[in-house]
Amino acid sequence: MALLVQKYGGTSVGSLERIEAVAKRIKRHRLQGDDVVVVVSAMSGETNRLLEMANALDENAPARETDVLVSTGEQVTIALLTIALQKIACDAVSMTGDQLRMHTDDAHGKARIKRVDDEPLRKYLQDGKVVVVAGFQGRASDNSITTLGRGGSDTTAVAIAAAIKADECQIYTDVDGVYTTDPRVEPRARRLESITFEEMLEMASLGAKVLQIRSVEFAGKYNVPLRVLSSFEEGSTGTLISYERKGMESPIISGIAFMRDTASLTILGVPDKPAIAATILEPIGDAHIDVDMIVQNSMGDGTADFTFTINRSDYKKAKVLVEQSAEKLGARRVHGNNCIAKLSIVGVGMMNHPGIAKKMFDTLGQEGINMQLISTSEIKVSVVVDDKYLELGVRALHRAFELENVAVEENI
Amino acid sequence: MALLVQKYGGTSVGSLERIEAVAKRIKRHRLQGDDVVVVVSAMSGETNRLLEMANALDENAPARETDVLVSTGEQVTIALLTIALQKIACDAVSMTGDQLRMHTDDAHGKARIKRVDDEPLRKYLQDGKVVVVAGFQGRASDNSITTLGRGGSDTTAVAIAAAIKADECQIYTDVDGVYTTDPRVEPRARRLESITFEEMLEMASLGAKVLQIRSVEFAGKYNVPLRVLSSFEEGSTGTLISYERKGMESPIISGIAFMRDTASLTILGVPDKPAIAATILEPIGDAHIDVDMIVQNSMGDGTADFTFTINRSDYKKAKVLVEQSAEKLGARRVHGNNCIAKLSIVGVGMMNHPGIAKKMFDTLGQEGINMQLISTSEIKVSVVVDDKYLELGVRALHRAFELENVAVEENI
Structure with a gap:
């Protein structure tokens, strides 16, 4: 019985089959009694497809309109995932960044979140619905659509988790956690059960790219426990990023x-x-x-x-x-x-x-x-x-x- | 020097080249001193592509989420056309149905327009911008996205023309006007310079499908002069639909x-x-x-x-x-x-x-x-x-x- 924010990246929702698999995973959490807010990215390849069209018209396409264009990618995913959830009798509702009142500054293409009104979202949760939110997007002071820049969906998830005081913000991706080093270089590399925010920031900025650095900073600032998990493997608990080392593990060097x-x-x-x-x-x-x-x-x-x-x-x-x-x-x-x-x-x-x-x-x-x-x-x-x-x-x-x-x- | 609402259907904006051609046409009107609001449909094929995805997940996909999905089609077009306009130094801004405050009832998939707040739109026009509006979409009383049903972009155009008291609502399509009969049956069929609303309603419901019947009713109700034009042929003045016959033409039978x-x-x-x-x-x-x-x-x-x-x-x-x-x-x-x-x-x-x-x-x-x-x-x-x-x-x-x-x- 936890309040969870789950974020699924572009690969995890890259096809209709994968969207159906994500829906099933969410339903399992609901059956366990968890309340779930889901943040999704555009289906993999979609953002590039849209940007290519903009580039073909103008290599320096205006940022405001580029945001109007690329934000459709996430909007398609929230609709499809909500349809898939309802199909398996898991009550759900979609929300765009605008409907969520994800207020940002006016820096189109690289906007920063100012505040999230958690009220409309909470109302849906109280009605027993899974709330499916478009990541990566918000609205500026003049009501125009903004985007948070590439990888911004992680930040959306953390911001919502902070606003609704979620028990955990789970980032589902194509790796099953943070490793002691790159397994392609050292096959004996081992998944870490937990890591601190500070360590994760050093690991991320040094090239072990699992999470967007900005979302880790954000999670640290608002003390949101962040968990990196694989959306393809079942059973793994991934890596928990928080202020404290959890469990028996307390090494001098993490990675x-x-x-x-x-x-x-x-x-x-x-x-x-x-x-x-x-x-x-x-x-x-x-x-x-x-x-x-x-x-x-x-x-x-x-x-x-x-x-x-x-x-x-x-x-x-x-x-x-x-x-x-x-x-x-x-x-x-x-x-x-x-x-x-x-x-x-x-x-x-x-x-x-x-x-x-x-x-x-x-x-x-x-x-x-x-x-x-x-x-x-x-x-x-x-x-x-x-x-x-x-x-x-x-x-x-x-x-x-x-x-x-x-x-x-x-x-x- | 007129205030025009121009609507371009899916075929007229069916490729990036066609979007660029539409942008050039709009710029010519601006250079003549006209103020222009543009209403666009989704690029041809896009709405069907989106609906196919929804159907693959659920043949009875929930209407609210289907609206979230298909409304992205027009949102892509408004962004691309606005980019194309700015590229040729024609100042422009895009607006979604939500930003336009196109209020509708709550009947997802077949919503009816209740009112349009013309204020945000007028402000942009006063700033000398072309306003590019997503057709076919609105927002319900609970802020969710609605769609007006197939062909609804014509109705969007007429509703805006009525709200801002436009001089003319121009519907650009792949035919250059209303004909006395189908030219495939009678090669001597002739384009009508003008026709009345009542005649157009009888013509449309009888099978001469050029305009959505609902938009003609709407135009008649609010006395918005409606003109059907080809977006591919230059120079033709199309067919004007209004309450009065214009010019020398006054036949007993129109078609x-x-x-x-x-x-x-x-x-x-x-x-x-x-x-x-x-x-x-x-x-x-x-x-x-x-x-x-x-x-x-x-x-x-x-x-x-x-x-x-x-x-x-x-x-x-x-x-x-x-x-x-x-x-x-x-x-x-x-x-x-x-x-x-x-x-x-x-x-x-x-x-x-x-x-x-x-x-x-x-x-x-x-x-x-x-x-x-x-x-x-x-x-x-x-x-x-x-x-x-x-x-x-x-x-x-x-x-x-x-x-x-x-x-x-x-x-x-």
Whole structure:
């Protein structure tokens, strides 16, 4: 007997058969006595089909009208799922973002949720109905249709769960949870029963993409327990993301994240003055290049070395800009490397275990893997290595931290 | 400089190229100084595609959710047309039925318009925008989405034209107007410059399907001048439907309508009492069979003959029902004919010309065409003939009433 918000992504509702399977799953929850609000995405491929039409007319189609167009994708899904639910005698009703009064700001295509009026939704729940909500959409102050940007359906689900104080927000997807690392790199990778919001944020931003980062932030902010589950496998409990570790599991390290296709740029011998970083990074930002790690070392002789990493696809463009900055700053030299990868260990447990970083460095050293950059935060350590060592490094760290075993509670 | 409502049907917006052509046409009107509200249907085929998905899930899909589903068809079109308009620097904005505040009753799938709030629309017009409105849809008292039933986009256009007191409501379609008869039967059929609402109603219900009958009624009720035009041919002024004949044209007969696939059933020797018609027609109505012409003749001997016509596809079912009624009523005999067609002449001019019916009968008689039933109203005369004589009859009448010539004003 719980109040659940369940979100099904585009693959989970990608065909009429899959929609019928989702309806059956929802009905089982109803028979168990749960109240259910369902948030759905457009059927897989539909959003792209719609966007292609808009692009064919105008490559810079106006954002307001693009939102009117793509929001039909979710509207089709809510209607079909509600029809499928009623067909199996599971009382249900659909709601668009507008009917839900999902108020957003006016930034079409990337709107942010301002508030959700939970009243119309609660009324339907009280009548014993499953409420099927269109994800990804809302309405602006002038009543026009907005969309939350790609992947925004996760955020819709979390926002509703927060508004109605749901017991859990369940995100159904095509993987059955969050893993200790990518199973394609380390076959012994293991599904985590639970993970904290902070760890999940570090895992997600480091490339282990299971959930939209924004929805995790949102869930953390409103303390909505978030569960990632497979919509294709029955019986798995997925991974629960919350503020506390649940059950017996309390490892120091939760997972190994990594990012391929990385590149670094270093300016050697920059005069060590304030605002060096800003001077170097401003033209990079203006060129819409995302910067990841930033490291600056003072040499003690009035100069400093400055390094940052970017996506490999931006390497050439960024190098030209950095060379211009280097000349302006009177730096000694620029060098770059576009054959690197980033490896990170993530875990809230490391806050109480100062030896963790050393264990990471030792492990990589034993494998003969040289670290070119190191960056640390409270709950993660990231290193940059030659990209040819990526898989080796992931597997070595996974073994060293014994992630293949369910950890026992060791620090009560 | 006029205030126009233009409606484009599914074929007119059936591809991105056609949507671009529609945008260009609208821009020309803007450059002439006209204010334009555009009402669009779903792209041709789209409504059926959506309904097929609903049917695959449930052959009796709930009407509320079917409306949520099919209303996406028009929403896609308003977005695409608005994008195409902005692309050619024609300022435009889209509105759904909900945003337009097109209030309807709660009869999902066949809702009737209650009122249109013209305020949001007028505001956009004052800002110099073309307003692109989704036809066919509205919202019920509980804010759920309704649809007006098939062909309802014409009605949307007329309702908006009435609300904003438009100078003209232009219905763009794949024919360039209303013809004196079907050009496939009589190649000399001629496009009418104008026709009255009453004539159009008789023409439409008699089978010359150009406009949805409901929209013509609606236009007549609110005195909205309606113009039927081709969206593919440039330069034609189409046919204007209003209360007055415009220009030099003032013929007695406006056109020849006909209906194939007709059948008749006659009960001979029914006791001539009140409510005979009701007794016979009630089981027919209960079986959802539409009755067209109804003729009853008292024989003067206390009995009457009663005849009615129906669509040929309902003939067998209706015959069984009529035979049951005949037995109940103690009638002499039932006979039927399922090889007949209906021929009608329509024209407001005949109200002042009593000889018109005779001229019709003489013309058919000269061709050796026997009339099996005759039914008259103020502005039309209909006869039932053997269906093999249909084309011959149409052509003979078209010539006899000189419909191939533009009539000159003869009764000022």
